[in-house]
Amino acid sequence: MATAHEIRGLGHSVRRKEDDRFIRGKGNYVDDIVLPEMLHMELLRSPVAHARINSIDTSRAGALPGVVAVITGEALAAHNLAWMPTLSGDTQAVLATDKVRFQGQEIAAVVAETAYIAKDALELIDVDYELLPAVTTPQQALEEGAPLIRDDKEGQESNHIYHWEAGDQEATDRAFADADRVVSLDTFYPRCHPAPLECCGCVADVNPATGKTTIYMTSQAPHAHRTLFALVAGLPEHEIRIVSPDIGGGFGNKVPIYPGYVVATAASLLIGRPVKWIEDRTGNLVSTGFARDYHMHGELALKGSKMTGLRVKLLSDNGAFFSDAQPTRFKAGLFHIVTGSYDIPAAHVITDGAYTNKAPGGVAYRCSFRVTEASYMIERLVQTAAYELGVDPVEIRMENFIQPEQFPYESATGFLYDSGDYPAAMRLALERLGYDQLRKEQAEAREEGRLLGIGVAFFTEVVGAGHGTEYDIAGLRMFDSAELRVHPTGKAILKLGVRSQGQGHETTFGQIIAQELGIPYEDVEVQEGDTDNTPYGLGTYASRSTPVAGAAAAMISRELREKARKIAAHLLEAAEDDLEWEPGRFFVKGSPDRAATIQDIAFAAYTNLPEGLQAGLEGVHYYDPPNMTFPYGAYAVVVEIDRGTGAWKVQRVVAVDDCGVRINPMIVEGQIMGGLTEGFGIAAMELITFDEDGNCIGSTFMDYLLPTAWETPEFELDATVVPSPHHPLGAKGVGESATVGSPAAYVNAVVDAIAHAGVRNIDMPVTSDKVWKALAEVGLAE
């Protein structure tokens, strides 16, 4: 139900409110912040992957005119700040004291009057390294006698971090014993990087006069960061204010706390002046939250073409510190959603994590805690099964889908899927694509010696954490919050615990209030990111803003609407039960002219109240979701491969998404197109890799390739809408759907073009040289 045009609640593609400042160049990003007396900080990073630090000589750097301080790990250790806890219960060096454990690790910081002088001074720091052998794969890391990376940890005798299992091993073993065919796939989901266009940074201002610490920082989770700062630095939490200004893209990269933030804050505390630290692109690519680096082995048990069991064994490369940003209980994130969209009665997942001499991090990049790896695994495995069985890849999916009447559906690994109609979304995608006709064209093209491929992927995501008893980050329950203040003139301010990084919260959250309280969306100002002025929340990542904070915004509106009903009854001299609501007003049943608008009511809330009712029309709601939401979609990609070079070109991309009720369809489609592009980048070109000495290949945008407008295909979008039954608006998260779902579709398309010749897998990024080698092996290269 769309609201009136003047109110513009759910379903209206209204122009974004935040655009006005961005198109004028008047956004306020962290590097735009300038404070009086502000100093600049630059970090010295390790040029080598693994080495003992014999000594650090900062005397020449410290003597450079304009340098105010040179800070080393030893100096931080005096304040117990050389190490900090990670979001996965491990420790991470803030500035290295004993060893460097990956190339790019932070060793020292220079604070100077200008950033240019600080960079000059970095060149004058002399570090004496004693090189150690570098470990660059988890397989090497777990070999007997491998160099021990974390010799700082008492009792840590190997590079093994964790072992984690999900599902029912016995039931799964039985399914495999009874199977009439087992199909397997080994695949590596390589390391890639979210690379938001704005790097990380902060301005730390510890004010010696007031004792207040204000940190302007690129933070997707400012409230959680404030608590962690309080715990790590021992600062009183009420004296810390985190302000997350406009953020130039996050994609998960701005969830963790990085050493730069901590050192800048410590520097400001020690010096008594504000300190700005702005990471450069190389710093961002070599040291901050990467994604994936997952070695996966999957096996599917089949009876006929019915899937009866799924086994997955994973080996995770976590880098030098286990710092994955993910719910505490789940060492492999939510990978156990790996049964995907299929009714597979038994499944078992085994994961092991290993330290390597590579940057730490691990679950970022537009992915709800390793759902991306899971979706890729099952969709590539199902595709492989189709070829092995000689059935159409769409047919095997249709035959095994969880059916609409099975919802709510409990998966073999324990998720309770909320709602869906998978066959309907699949049929719509096939219709939009002209699937049957395309298969004919593919056969004809093959006769002519051309290689067309049609790739299909059907993903189901799990997003919108909590419930808080199941999901927490570093002990903090994953609820979220909304505080609504309706002013006497009927205009309102909505304050949220989440933080947009481009998702358009200032618009969509205004639309939620418009829908629920009838205040036009233009009359609602949305505020986020300042911990002094917003209610506590866990932040924006893992597609959780709409499922959690969106629900909180709806719920507080409904609570205020109930108060408004009492005031309306007073104004209209009617009984509360005799009043009916329509967006924007209460009216007396049967007399639609006897009405009080929400604006009348807001004014009365401060001027003309019924006896016994508190003044004001304000409130806050903390929403702890009863369950996750499970958005899904059918993606189809058509490619043609050049047999001479192995280059592949995308001809069509059809994406049908079901994210439940859409608040602003234009913004939803924008999220999906962005995700389809990042998915394309991951499938085609984005790669962070390392040579055997642990040198990072992919440390600038000249090596870490991102899709430009030239390579990026056009997208044809469509939608089905099956509301979430437990979300107050029926909405599900959508921000990550396309990054989760699309990589398998692109790779399936390339493999589909040559599957008839026996090719089953090409690991990402699917570069032309890999495709050409695959063509050559099966005699298709020209």
Next chain:
Amino acid sequence: MAIQEQEAVAITRPLAVSVNGVERSAEVETRLLLVHFLRQTLGLTGTHIGCDTTSCGACTVLLDGTPVKSCTVLAVQAEGREITTVEGLTPAGGLHPIQEAFSAEHGLQCGFCTPGMMLTSVALLAENPDPTDEDIRWAISGNICRCTGYQNIVKAVHHAAGKLKEAS
């Protein structure tokens, strides 16, 4: 390569440029990048920095009408020339057609690439008032956007082209 301490003494020279139609002059370090001159010396923070390697285009400004990446131009190289930044694109009242179009077509999300993307588009439309999809995609291929997937940016440039033609 370690630099010598004495080399760190800044070498400066006077710079005079026209920025958004206003004559600006300053004594600047010869090594000062144009993007830092604009952002720090003049406080025009609409020009952003995304990569340091001329790859991403967030720092794009117009130098005598031609898009350049201001992170790899020295400020002193702009001596005597005209620079247009996003601040100069915005008329005193209302919006430039490209600004209007980016918002109308949802051609931006986080807004970080937007100033550079709009300036490149303005330069394209000055040269080619009726571009094809392919012309637009080629013209903006030096400007990376991580959010939108470009499709709405292409639409926005067409939208602005239509408005500019109506106006002329």
